Amino acid sequence: MTSDAGRATGPVVVAVDGPAGSGKSSVSKAASRALGFAFLDTGAAYRALTWLALEHGIDTADAAAVVALLDDFAYATEVDDRGTHVRVGDADVTTAIREPRVSAVVSDVARVPEVRTALNDAFRRLIAASAAPGIVVEGRDITTVVAPDAPVRILLTADEKVRIARRSAELAPAAASTAEQLRERDRRDAQVVDFMAAAPGVTTIDSTHLNFDETVAAVVDLVRSQEKANITPI
Numbered sequence: 001m002t003s004d005a006g007r008a009t010g011p012v013v014v015a016v017d018g019p020a021g022s023g024k025s026s027v028s029k030a031a032s033r034a035l036g037f038a039f040l041d042t043g044a045a046y047r048a049l050t051w052l053a054l055e056h057g058i059d060t061a062d063a064a065a066v067v068a069l070l071d072d073f074a075y076a077t078e079v080d081d082r083g084t085h086v087r088v089g090d091a092d093v094t095t096a097i098r099e100p101r102v103s104a105v106v107s108d109v110a111r112v113p114e115v116r117t118a119l120n121d122a123f124r125r126l127i128a129a130s131a132a133p134g135i136v137v138e139g140r141d142i143t144t145v146v147a148p149d150a151p152v153r154i155l156l157t158a159d160e161k162v163r164i165a166r167r168s169a170e171l172a173p174a175a176a177s178t179a180e181q182l183r184e185r186d187r188r189d190a191q192v193v194d195f196m197a198a199a200p201g202v203t204t205i206d207s208t209h210l211n212f213d214e215t216v217a218a219v220v221d222l223v224r225s226q227e228k229a230n231i232t233p234i
């Protein structure tokens with residue numbers, strides 16, 4: 001898994017799965033920066049399609065109506081120091097896709113098989129097109145479905161209480177229903193993909209007793225140890 005090999009065959013992929021609030025996006029983004037890798041937040045695409053459905057007044061439980069949106073889903077994403085920027089057509093939806101009204105129904109959209117197939121194809125194209133030596137890709141099915149052959153696959157997790165506390169700290173006064181929302185989204189998402197148990201060959205990093213920097217270091221160390229293990233001695 002050297003950079004040279006990565007250039008010849010596409011970037012080195014670091015695949016990260018895990019439940020809600022486990023740190024997938026924040027830890028993966030920080031790890032990608034430390035490694036000099038690109039970063040792909042796949043949940044942003046599910047959120048953007050959900051935003052589009054709500055803009056069109058579509059009931060997200062209506063799978064056929066959601067699938068019909070895929071034809072005109074002009075999704076674009078870009079990552080810089082401030083985070084992941086998302087556009088749908090001309091609209092900058094970076095903030096809107098994080099609104100509770102989107103979080104509340106995104107699992108409806110994510111459970112539609114045609115949606116998952118279309119978005120997974122798009123993720124694979126984005127990964128292949130990356131000019132960086134590597135890319136950290138995070139979501140709920142990255143180690144098992146999107147990139148099952150990635151040289152580094154991580155299940156990032158933490159006890160549910162700890163995940164709820166971390167998420168509540170982000171949301172401050174409006175946190176009363178945070179625990180219920182996090183549990184409910186995990187419950188619904190887990191009906192579609194298994195992100196609670198590590199698949200064979202996937203390394204679990206449990207951050208329950210790690211701070212943020214220690215968790216990022218655990219990811220970076222794992223990638224570097226895999227790189228060393230894959231360098232063939234001359």
Ligand SMILES: Nc1ncnc2c1ncn2[C@@H]1O[C@H](COP(=O)(O)OP(=O)(O)OP(=O)(O)O)[C@@H](O)[C@H]1O
Binds near residue numbers: 170211
């Ligand atoms: N090890 C850690 N110690 C302390 N805080 C952490 C740690 N890991 C993540 N966090 C914090 O937990 C919160 C949730 O992290 P993040 O949003 O990255 O999770 P996620 O898995 O992407 O969630 P979701 O799937 O719901 O989008 C963030 O505020 C993040 O900074």
Ligand SMILES: Nc1ccn([C@@H]2O[C@H](COP(=O)(O)O)[C@@H](O)[C@H]2O)c(=O)n1
Binds near residue numbers: 044047110140142185
């Ligand atoms: N690979 C993925 C990524 C996300 N989802 C669905 O999108 C929702 C939002 O994801 P966040 O990471 O931004 O919280 C998530 O709750 C899933 O419903 C997915 O199915 N697969």
